Amino acid sequence: MIEQTITPTTHDLGAFEVRRALPSKGRTMVGPFIFVDEFGPGSMDIGQGMDVRPHPHINLATVTWLFQGAIDHRDSLGSFSTIRPGQVNLMTAGCGIVHSERSPQEERDAGPKLYGMQTWLALPDGREEIDPAFEEKRDLPVVEDQCAKAIVIMGKLWGKRAPTTTYADTIYAEIVLAPTGSLPIEISADERALMLVGGEAEVDGQPLGLYELTILEPGRNMTLKSEKGGRVMLLGGEAFATKRHVWWNFVSSDRDRIRQAREDWQQGRFPTVPGDEEEYIPLPDKPKTVSYP
Numbered sequence: 001m002i003e004q005t006i007t008p009t010t011h012d013l014g015a016f017e018v019r020r021a022l023p024s025k026g027r028t029m030v031g032p033f034i035f036v037d038e039f040g041p042g043s044m045d046i047g048q049g050m051d052v053r054p055h056p057h058i059n060l061a062t063v064t065w066l067f068q069g070a071i072d073h074r075d076s077l078g079s080f081s082t083i084r085p086g087q088v089n090l091m092t093a094g095c096g097i098v099h100s101e102r103s104p105q106e107e108r109d110a111g112p113k114l115y116g117m118q119t120w121l122a123l124p125d126g127r128e129e130i131d132p133a134f135e136e137k138r139d140l141p142v143v144e145d146q147c148a149k150a151i152v153i154m155g156k157l158w159g160k161r162a163p164t165t166t167y168a169d170t171i172y173a174e175i176v177l178a179p180t181g182s183l184p185i186e187i188s189a190d191e192r193a194l195m196l197v198g199g200e201a202e203v204d205g206q207p208l209g210l211y212e213l214t215i216l217e218p219g220r221n222m223t224l225k226s227e228k229g230g231r232v233m234l235l236g237g238e239a240f241a242t243k244r245h246v247w248w249n250f251v252s253s254d255r256d257r258i259r260q261a262r263e264d265w266q267q268g269r270f271p272t273v274p275g276d277e278e279e280y281i282p283l284p285d286k287p288k289t290v291s292y293p
Helices: 105-110 255-266
Strands: 002-006 009-012 017-022 033-043 051-057 060-068 071-075 080-083 088-092 097-102 113-122 133-137 142-144 148-154 170-177 181-185 191-199 213-216 222-226 230-237 245-247 250-252
Touching (some): 033 060, 033 191, 033 230, 060 170, 080 133, 088 097, 148 181, 170 222, 245 255, 250 255
Antiparallel strands (some): 002 213, 017 033, 060 113, 071 097, 142 148, 181 222, 191 230, 245 250
16 A cells, blocks of 8 residues: 655754655655655744745756745746745746745744745656746635545646646645545556645555655555544656656756756856846755755
């Protein structure tokens, strides 16, 4: 029933923790998802804030989903969006994009709260170098009964399809179970995983570990339940036949393309972010992904 369990790497940033489940030594991807971060719940002191300075991406799409708090997104296309709970932000890097993520001023004035998910989707073969794009979607399908509520963030689940753009077959949903709540986890994708991000839950009688990424056996219908209530993320999609490489903020099927992106960022060839041109994150000496504050 459970194919694999991944314990995330936890980074303690003082005000909150970031838990990185993918990529891991044991597994690189679940469907198109190649990067899965859960952060918070946590809060920062009044006057403080999250400041992820401008940095580049290629050959991927980023998906930001919040349970609590707000983040100002700016990118080199000129997009500006304040991300809030219930709204999905999809930024497609394609051939190259630069963006920043910062706490809005009203959050800083009140003491920012941070609790949510940041995931990356690898773009499929033949579409890695598409034009960059940005979209935000608020009117997402909801599936609910008295004891369970699911928001379909991407793809088709429980007979409802999200309006969010997908480049490969993708499923992504937030599931909130009240005490004694349950929801079927259908055969909806080649690869599926669950992450318990609050409370408690079990799938087919097997308890989910808090913040662990639980890879489900393919081709099998299952039931997600909670006796006391819990919040669970469901993610996955089509399996990729071609390997993807990850270095810092770059994802690609071609190592040479990543080397080119490194050189382009170092030489200042990427575009700047309107409204956030003064700062940027330098290319690191060691390959690592972008950090929070």
